[in-house]
Amino acid sequence: MNFVATAALALAMSTDAFAVAVGKGAALQRPHLREALRTGAIFGVIEGITPVIGWALGHWAAPYVEAWDHWIAFTLLLVLGLRMIREGLSAADDEDEKPSSHGFWLLAVTGFATSIDALAVGVGLAFIDANIVTVAGAIGFSTFVMVTLGVMVGRGLGKLVGKRAELVGGLVLIVIGAAILYEHLGHAAR
Template identity: 40%
Template sequence: MIEVIFLAVALSMDAFAVSIGLGSKGDKASLSSLALKAGIWFGLFQGLMPLIGYLAGHGVLGWVEAYAPWIAFGLLALIGGKMIYESLGEGVEEEISVVTNRVMLTLAIATSIDAMAAGFTLTLLEVNAFLACLIIAVTTFVFSWIGVFVGYRSGTWLESRAELFGGIVLILIGLKVLLF
């Protein structure tokens, strides 16, 4: 179960980083509602996407069982590497002036696509997938909610560090699946 907690924290780092960015641009009057909105959108999608990945992975596990640890490692290393790369880059960020539901939907999908791929690894961890997805959703809600307030207080300097941390944790989980 400890792997699920580490996975939940690592997967929530994208949403945490985006929430920091949202909070850094927010105003004090609407901060609480923005934090709640970010938590709900990101938590919901981060909880659903791994479930989709798990169901897809569970369906094909019999065909790829011999290679499953390598596939899981490859997916987690790829996702983790991408997060590390993005955290170190000077990427062009789109300025968001109004946080509508459409904007939140787009951000929620964008930050949770990786979670779908990571959901495949739940078939190898021998855990209750629904409980794992609930833990991921709640963890992401909490990190996103906190991220908005952290962003308001600190600006954007934590964004890349959160993604870097998440990427490293995903690679370590991939190594654990592969080696143990």
């Protein structure tokens, strides 16, 4: 893969994480750059590791990963999205009641859910002449940057939308999961 293809792939793999990060930032009480960097690092590391795992799986288990990856992503994003919507409906609009940071495990599960597509890409990369270390590094770095920016953009949006930020973030997760499912089932029908 050349530089342009690698950069385009890295950007494509980080867009869903960016959308989720905007919701995460909006749901927090004035997130600082340190929290944005922490969130970006968690998502970036996970998004960088999953194509390597997919690449390794691609050498021996491609049919199994491709058969279930979209269902795994959809289920995780649906559950996380519903959880965010529930919290948004029960949350007060008081800025003081918003958390100042998200827990590590919540971020890690969300990061994994948005990186299932990178896992599938890694499977595909096992069958072409691609340097998996370079591609995974580019995906991880792009995700780190996009998520960090997304949390900071969400910070500004959080002031505008108040408690609805959690609702919007949950809906975004569900839409991303449904889009992944629709895309994979649409390819299977062709």
